[in-house]
Amino acid sequence: MSKPPSKPTDLAARTxxxxxxxxxxxxxGFVNTPIYRGSTVLYQNADDLLHRRGRYSYGTKxxxxxxxxxxxxxxxxxxxxxxxxxxxxxxxTLALMSCLKAGDHLLMTDSVYLPTRxxxxxxxxxxxxxxxxxxxxxxxxxxxxxxxxxxAVFTEAPGSQSLEMQDIPAIAEVAHRHGAVVLMDxxxxxxxxxxxxxxxxDIAIEAGTKYLSGxxxxxxxxxxxxxxCFKDLRAAYEAVASCPGPEDVFLGLRGLRTMALRLxxxxxxxxxxxxxxxxxxxxxxxxxxxxxxxxxHEIWKRDFKGSSGLFSVILKPCSDKALAxxxxxxxxxxxxxxxxxxxxxxxxxxxxxxxxxxxWAPGGHALRFHIGLEDVEDLKRxxxxxxxxxxxxx
Ligand SMILES: *Cc1c(COP(=O)(O)O)cnc(C)c1O
Numbered sequence: 001m002s003k004p005p006s007k008p009t010d011l012a013a014r015t016x017x018x019x020x021x022x023x024x025x026x027x028x029g030f031v032n033t034p035i036y037r038g039s040t041v042l043y044q045n046a047d048d049l050l051h052r053r054g055r056y057s058y059g060t061k062x063x064x065x066x067x068x069x070x071x072x073x074x075x076x077x078x079x080x081x082x083x084x085x086x087x088x089x090x091x092x093t094l095a096l097m098s099c100l101k102a103g104d105h106l107l108m109t110d111s112v113y114l115p116t117r118x119x120x121x122x123x124x125x126x127x128x129x130x131x132x133x134x135x136x137x138x139x140x141x142x143x144x145x146x147x148x149x150x151x152a153v154f155t156e157a158p159g160s161q162s163l164e165m166q167d168i169p170a171i172a173e174v175a176h177r178h179g180a181v182v183l184m185d186x187x188x189x190x191x192x193x194x195x196x197x198x199x200x201x202d203i204a205i206e207a208g209t210k211y212l213s214g215x216x217x218x219x220x221x222x223x224x225x226x227x228x229c230f231k232d233l234r235a236a237y238e239a240v241a242s243c244p245g246p247e248d249v250f251l252g253l254r255g256l257r258t259m260a261l262r263l264x265x266x267x268x269x270x271x272x273x274x275x276x277x278x279x280x281x282x283x284x285x286x287x288x289x290x291x292x293x294x295x296x297h298e299i300w301k302r303d304f305k306g307s308s309g310l311f312s313v314i315l316k317p318c319s320d321k322a323l324a325x326x327x328x329x330x331x332x333x334x335x336x337x338x339x340x341x342x343x344x345x346x347x348x349x350x351x352x353x354x355x356x357x358x359x360w361a362p363g364g365h366a367l368r369f370h371i372g373l374e375d376v377e378d379l380k381r382x383x384x385x386x387x388x389x390x391x392x393x394x
Pocket of ligand 1: 113208209
């Protein structure tokens with residue numbers, strides 16, 4: 001088969017999602033990269049083996065399947081390179097290990113995903129890295145926390161559960177001036193809604209478990225890095241060889257092709273639900289970066305290209321029993337962790353017990369919603385009935 005014409009380089013993100021990492025004419029014309037399973041890679045002769053000549057050398061180091069997703073993600077994030085991990089948390093920990101060593105100081109947003117915090121307070125501490133938590137809204141004020149040994153500043157916007165926005169370009173400017181690496185957990189927005197490396201992030205992390213999968217059937221992590229950080233990231237990946245299985249990578253590639261479409265629908269539905277919740281008498285606050293009244297909305301408008309399906313709500317004060325009555329009777333909203341799939345989810349949360357740089361005292365129960373792909377009128381009805389149960393319980 002002859003080679004197809006090469007793709008233009010100025011394609012829109014949505015078009016790139018369709019073509020990135022795919023080479024049909026290298027696989028008999030079949031549209032998708034097949035699942036290569038394997039540990040051993042054979043060499044044709046002793047000389048090739050001694051000199052490790054050949055595109056692939058061993059299963060953990062890469063296969064055509066894993067490379068397809070790495071290449072695609074690199075193209076979509078605008079990075080120098082990408083490595084994969086078997087979960088989002090594994091991606092976070094690999095990213096941190098790639099740029100920190102004993103004696104270093106790490107600045108970590110107080111709004112970070114809780115397991116990331118636990119990794120810092122446990123493993124990183126054990127290996128001699130000190131973590132200081134900072135107020136997510138600190139912006140350029142991060143300057144006052146920088147120390148001579150501050151090697152990395154970790155951001156996550158909006159924050160896990162609590163949804164605080166962060167001024168990433170302002171933080172990056174200060175961090176870079178002090179020689180520190182900037183990391184970001186970009187799971188909420190994906191590179192489609194926040195291009196991390198254009199905004200000053202050196203190492204960006206994505207839990208592919210969420211919107212890349214879109215089906216609650218996959219655990220996967222991706223770490224992309226710019227020129228400055230990719231070599232160390234790749235070295236860390238090879239050192240721990242924590243690689244995802246080929247079926248999971250295949251599912252990641254499959255999810256990639258429809259990610260823009262799904263995200264747009266999650267965005268539209270979540271915005272409609274957020275506006276509906278603003279008007280509910282039981283609700284004190286809707287924490288959604290795209291709402292003009294939300295703190296940090298201006299930063300979101302400046303830096304983000306859209307919003308996803310995840311946001312939070314603070315209820316007016318009610319009893320635990322009333323909240324339970326609301327949640328237990330929901331028929332469409334599932335209760336469970338993770339998000340990014342086609343189904344709507346809700347969880348109650350309380351960050352007050354572990355925050356150290358900021359106080360979490362919203363004055364009522366907090367709920368995190370993920371809005372799925374159901375009909376929104378059905379979702380409103382489910383919540384409306386839930387609010388009725390809440391009002392009828394003391
Ligand atoms: C879910 C999540 C992760 C972890 O992903 P897993 O694949 O579940 O380990 C990391 N960061 C954020 C912001 C997440 O929401």
